[in-house]
Amino acid sequence: MEILLKLFTWSNLQVSLTQNFLIMCVNFKKLSMVSNKHPVLGFNVSVISCLPKDFFVPKQILPFFIFKRGNAIIYLLVYVDDIIITVSDTTLIQSFVTSLHNEFSVKDLGALGYFLGLEVTYIENDLFLSQAKYTHDILARAGLLDSKPVDTPLAASECFLSKGEPFHDPTLYRSLVGALQYLTITRPDLSYDVNQASQYLQSPTTSHFQSVKRILRYVKGTISFGLTFSKPTLTTLVGYSDAD
Structure with a gap:
């Protein structure tokens, strides 16, 4: 949530490394790279230890790095060769990108628009997040691009039962459900x-797969849905809970 608030009020930029480096650790004075023998999501102590002292990594949010020096703040999100940079002022982002250009071949992709299936649209004071293209790809994988949409993801009387005829392609079932889980972002x-x-x-049973197909038909009719975040007048995080 904090990062979304900063996208409203801070400068942000997306860049792509044109060389085959998986992860890099950067500050204004020093650049060091993690060996590309380590997979992107396979972070360990040796990876974290390469970070300059100006960066720190919030617990369990790798590969997300934060740089703080005085009032200067940089948020750095790295995935393979794509990097999202959010900084506290415009001059800071230019200095940072220049540091990248001095060491690597970097392509400036401009303001954040698309990242890992997430589409970012700026509408006046609002930020709209959606996954329309990703949704289209799921429907194509399921062969439901021409399916008839439904008004609800499941029928009111529908329920998942553990017994039934086994579905002939459990791999497809797992693939589609996994894709839907990412769509819930x-x-x-x-x-x-x-x-x-x-x-x-x-x-999975045949009945389970039919239920998943119904969810996808609902998605087909709501492919343009997403989340809208409005620019707050005060950047104060407020939470609500109905728990005891």
């Missing part, structure tokens, strides 16, 4: 239904 309205479907990944 911008589609929280799907969370309950996808959660129900994900409980039967080990032994």
Whole structure:
């Protein structure tokens, strides 16, 4: 949530490394690279130890790096050769990108627009996050691009039962449910239904697959849905809970 608030008020930029480096650790004075023998998500102590002292890594949010020096703040998110940079002022982002250009072949992609299937649209004071292209790809994989949309992800009387005729292609079932789980990033309205479907990944039945197809038909009719974040007048995080 904090990063979204900063996208409204801070400068942000997306760059891509044109060389084959998986992860790099950067500050204004020193650049060092992590060996590309380590997979991007395979962070360990040796990777973290290469970070300059100006950067720190929030717990369990790798590969997300934060740089702080006085009032200067940089948020750095790295995935393979794509990097999102969010900084506290415009001059800071130019200095940082120049540091990258001095060491690597870097392509400036401009303001953040698309990253890992997430589409970012700026509408006046609003930020709209969606996954329309990603959704289209899921429907194509399922062969449901021409399917008839439905108004709800599941029928009111529909429920997942553990018994039934085994589905002939459990790999396809797991692939589609996994894709739907990622889609819930911008589609929280799907969370309950996808959660129900994900409980039967080990032994899906034909009935389970039919339910997943219905969820996808609902997605087909709501492909443009997403999350809108409005620019707050005060950047104060407020939480609500109905728990005891």
